Amino acid sequence: MSINRFRTAVGIFIILVFSAAFAGFSTAALPTSGQAALAASLDEMMTKVFPVGTPGAALLIQKDGRPLVRKGYGTADIELAVPIEPDMVFRLGSMTKQFTAVAVLQLMEKGQLGLQDPITRFLPDYPTQGRTITVEHLLTHTSGIVSYTDLPEWQPLQRKDMTLEELIGLFKDKPMEFAPGEKWKYNNSGYILLGAIIEKVSGLSYEAYLLKNIFEPLGMKNSFYGSASRIIPRRIPGYDMGRDGVVNAEYLSMTQPYAAGSLLSNVDDLALWNEALLAGKPIKRATLERAWTPYKLKDGTNTRYGYGWSISEFEGRRLIGHGGGINGFSTNGILFPEERLFVVLLTNSTLPGRDPGALSIKAAALALDKPLRVPIAVTLPEAQLAALSGVYVNPSKEEFFVWKAGTLLSISGPEIARTEVVPVSADILKTKNGESKVEFRRDAKGVVTGLMFTPGFGPILSFTRTDKPLPAERKTVKLGAKIIDAYVGEYELNPRFVITFFRDGEKFMTQGTGQPAFEVFAESETKFFPKAFEALIEFVRDATGKVTGLILTQGGRAIPAKKIKT
Numbered sequence: 001m002s003i004n005r006f007r008t009a010v011g012i013f014i015i016l017v018f019s020a021a022f023a024g025f026s027t028a029a030l031p032t033s034g035q036a037a038l039a040a041s042l043d044e045m046m047t048k049v050f051p052v053g054t055p056g057a058a059l060l061i062q063k064d065g066r067p068l069v070r071k072g073y074g075t076a077d078i079e080l081a082v083p084i085e086p087d088m089v090f091r092l093g094s095m096t097k098q099f100t101a102v103a104v105l106q107l108m109e110k111g112q113l114g115l116q117d118p119i120t121r122f123l124p125d126y127p128t129q130g131r132t133i134t135v136e137h138l139l140t141h142t143s144g145i146v147s148y149t150d151l152p153e154w155q156p157l158q159r160k161d162m163t164l165e166e167l168i169g170l171f172k173d174k175p176m177e178f179a180p181g182e183k184w185k186y187n188n189s190g191y192i193l194l195g196a197i198i199e200k201v202s203g204l205s206y207e208a209y210l211l212k213n214i215f216e217p218l219g220m221k222n223s224f225y226g227s228a229s230r231i232i233p234r235r236i237p238g239y240d241m242g243r244d245g246v247v248n249a250e251y252l253s254m255t256q257p258y259a260a261g262s263l264l265s266n267v268d269d270l271a272l273w274n275e276a277l278l279a280g281k282p283i284k285r286a287t288l289e290r291a292w293t294p295y296k297l298k299d300g301t302n303t304r305y306g307y308g309w310s311i312s313e314f315e316g317r318r319l320i321g322h323g324g325g326i327n328g329f330s331t332n333g334i335l336f337p338e339e340r341l342f343v344v345l346l347t348n349s350t351l352p353g354r355d356p357g358a359l360s361i362k363a364a365a366l367a368l369d370k371p372l373r374v375p376i377a378v379t380l381p382e383a384q385l386a387a388l389s390g391v392y393v394n395p396s397k398e399e400f401f402v403w404k405a406g407t408l409l410s411i412s413g414p415e416i417a418r419t420e421v422v423p424v425s426a427d428i429l430k431t432k433n434g435e436s437k438v439e440f441r442r443d444a445k446g447v448v449t450g451l452m453f454t455p456g457f458g459p460i461l462s463f464t465r466t467d468k469p470l471p472a473e474r475k476t477v478k479l480g481a482k483i484i485d486a487y488v489g490e491y492e493l494n495p496r497f498v499i500t501f502f503r504d505g506e507k508f509m510t511q512g513t514g515q516p517a518f519e520v521f522a523e524s525e526t527k528f529f530p531k532a533f534e535a536l537i538e539f540v541r542d543a544t545g546k547v548t549g550l551i552l553t554q555g556g557r558a559i560p561a562k563k564i565k566t
Helices: 035-048 093-109 137-140 152-157 163-167 187-203 207-220 269-279 286-293 356-367 384-388 483-486
Strands: 021-025 057-062 066-073 075-077 239-242 245-248 264-265 312-313 317-326 328-335 341-347 390-393 399-405 408-413 415-421 428-431 437-442 448-454 461-465 489-495 497-504 506-511 527-529 536-541 548-552 559-566
Touching: 035 066, 057 269, 057 356, 057 461, 066 269, 075 536, 093 264, 093 317, 137 187, 152 489, 163 187, 245 341, 264 269, 269 341, 286 437, 286 506, 312 356, 312 559, 317 356, 328 356, 328 536, 341 356, 384 399, 384 437, 390 448, 390 506, 399 415, 399 448, 399 497, 483 497, 489 548
Parallel strands: none
Antiparallel strands: 021 066, 057 066, 057 341, 239 245, 312 317, 317 328, 328 341, 390 399, 390 461, 399 408, 408 415, 415 428, 428 437, 437 448, 448 461, 489 497, 489 559, 497 506, 527 536, 536 548, 548 559
16 A cells, blocks of 8 residues: 655666654553454564664554554654654655645535646646646546656755746656556656645645645644744654665655645544544545545546545455655555544654555554465466466556566566565465465466456556567676676765665675665676666776766666766
């Protein structure tokens, strides 16, 4: 359910501490042994993921308007050794989008806009390139507009305070990626435009609109539009992973995430928000159900996304949710509306292995007395595994790969980095966290003819088997230490983004600013690649043989970087 939705743009390095005792623990007085068991199970899970001395998390589980568990884990401020308490304020990242969507729906209920209105009704100068882009297309990530956080030119601008016009100017003239309504692709630009529409229709700034129409009426006193200068009580800092361990998160001007990811809040306010939604307060319950209905593409594909929320199911129950990832913070909130069960997990880091989406589902499963089961692999004969491997294609000519290496299987495809999967039956593969699934189709003779890929987020994708051979596996060569050591150092793609290369024993590692490290492999004396996804790094030498820089090639772009430190 979680994904790093507000992320850095450089493709190879894509983005979105606990000292002292645990703070703020509450389980509504633990009236039952079942509730006590839930608290104990959650403590066991959370303390393993968030050990003392590392950044932490605030967790709240609410059922029928009553908190079952409300607790802080770990450290809010490492430098001051302050423990997290559950009322502390975190950046939300893309959880912001549900507030933007509700603001739009409020204006719809007032008759001030329609979801099928073309955006040029409100933004007459926006270049739609001959297409009709509606408000609904923006809400559902189906506009075809390029997401500005995917643009390499955005990366060096993250510290700059930008006007709304400047922000829109980053992407408005870029070619459309597809016709509106034909595909689904997560898109921060669409929510920037929704913020602009809210301002145009209401006559208020986005921040002022939310304060007047959502935060104040609902009593959300700990929810704010982000600001580096404003004093925000109980706000805590965020952390990323650096080369040598945890570091303070890189600065990001909060003018830039805007209506796509600018908000701050705490678990208590988010619980108020969800209870208000269920009670039909900010918008009518019928309007909310429209927001919680998956949008369908022109070809009928279910996107599993409504207006600002993802829609899926767990154990036969409807599941509504959204996550967020932004510099120093990763968040997730999920709601089972029929059971009135809400789980929110806010973390003040983007450290690997701490996905709040996966943890939220595990917590919800415990609260529902349906403990999450890790996929149990079955052993299939190699011939059966070989029958699954191959190249599959969808109607848009995008390819999906199933790779076999001995008894191991992995998958990759559009927007899907190469990921190891395990067979749980003869026709079903799952990622190790159980979040994504591949299900194969067969004809009457039992021959594999296609597959359905169910990601953790977004539409279920259908692919048909082809006769094309899989791309040849890249071969690696072993280089001497002298050659590798010449490449060790820091390379600047832009003033705010540096790629560091270093040795870790026998491994040659690389790490982008604020992101986890991973291994790269040599295919020649100057060219290296990661195995997790498609990219190429080529080191550059001058006439004397000195290493002066590199060229990073990914997604059809070649980006040079100058070596700035050995």
